[in-house]
Amino acid sequence: MALRLPETLPFHYLSPISYRLQQSRRNTNPVSGTRIHCISNEELEQSRRGLNFVRDKKLLRDLSTWGIGGPCSYFVEVFEQTQLVSAIRYCCDHSIRFIIVGNGSNCLFDDYGFDGCVILNRINFLERIEPGFYRAGSGYLFNRLGVQCSNEGFTGLEFAGGIPGTVGGAVYMNAGANGQESADAIDSIEIVTAGGKFRTLKRADLSFGYRLSPFRNMEDMAAIVAVTFRLGHSALSKGRLQAYLGRRRISQPVGERNAGSVFKNPLELGLTAGELIEKVGLKGFRVGGAMVSSIHANFFINSGGSTSADMLELIHLVKEKVYQKFGIQLKEEILYVHPNHNGSIQTENQPVM
Ligand SMILES: NC(=O)C1=CN([C@@H]2O[C@H](COP(=O)(O)OP(=O)(O)OC[C@H]3O[C@@H](n4cnc5c(N)ncnc54)[C@H](OP(=O)(O)O)[C@@H]3O)[C@@H](O)[C@H]2O)C=CC1
């Protein structure tokens, strides 16, 4: 059976507020024990076209580097672009909110889970179009890409070595380190819209900022599908990669359950979040199983059994202490996915706690 295009306006076309209003009328929240618009198993069976939707069983903690998070209402893995489109169309047809998850290295999932569909991105091809031009599926591991192209003698993605995210997640966040960032290496980006159409966007037409990409507010974008990077030749790229990896190993809590930097650096003030948190004396500070790393204060660790409530409280306390001492409002880099999360709303606009 062919999948229908949505007859009604998919929610990504709506502003977050109207979407939330629509959802609050139609759906309910797992926190209050009730459920969103339900689809029968038969309907799911007919429409899935090779997709295996899992109902109510998948735990988000298994998809997150922090190891935190309850169940999601629907879970599906996609390995190809067409599967991604089918999954998105299916969600739109049935007014199911959805999020795209890569490696879950920048997400704090809630203990109550997510009242919608988690689409796990496994589109992980890599094409070498010509020397220095790499086209990667958005589910390709960013670390792997960084290591491969640097070892092949191309510069621009050495910083990606050791970053635990996917190419899609890295572009969506404009990930960066060691003075390099994703945006500087991009040639073009292929996206799929909420209506199921593919579009290729040239880097020159897009504007990025520090941990900021245009995709975070692009209303009709449903997902990044593939990215082409344009890199220059360099005899030094391999050495630089090794140096960055070495630096990461000594300055970050590699091997512990973390989600990278919790806060963005307040660059306008020339300060880093890690320094500020260390200066208020919070290295090693704990709330339940959540702990400020004693190696790098902007990394918070799940030291065992942390709940999302522990982590949120720790984030809240750290922000409060830094504000009290320095008058600086730290802003989260991590994305908090609450049970009614709408992908286009950013963490800093969401209530912490
Ligand atoms: N510099 C460093 O050392 C570190 C950097 N990071 C960075 O954090 C990011 C996390 O990547 P990853 O773990 O894969 O992401 P996640 O799986 O954590 O996803 C985070 C959010 O990114 C959005 N997203 C992810 N993939 C896609 C896609 N294909 N299309 C559209 N939106 C997408 C979704 O936002 P929404 O919910 O709004 O739809 C998702 O909730 C990367 O930028 C990574 O480089 C992480 C750790 C360390």
Ligand SMILES: C=C(O[C@H]1[C@H](O)[C@@H](CO)O[C@H](OP(=O)(O)OP(=O)(O)OC[C@H]2O[C@@H](n3ccc(=O)[nH]c3=O)[C@H](O)[C@@H]2O)[C@@H]1NC(C)=O)C(=O)O
């Ligand atoms: C880990 C991430 O990216 C990282 C990236 O890996 C590194 C390396 O380039 O630079 C940024 O961290 P950062 O600014 O903390 O870099 P670092 O080099 O570790 O530290 C900067 C300065 O802060 C000081 N510092 C750091 C941690 C700490 O606990 N105490 C402290 O005083 C360091 O001594 C140094 O003088 C990125 N973080 C942000 C929010 O921009 C991420 O985005 O998830």
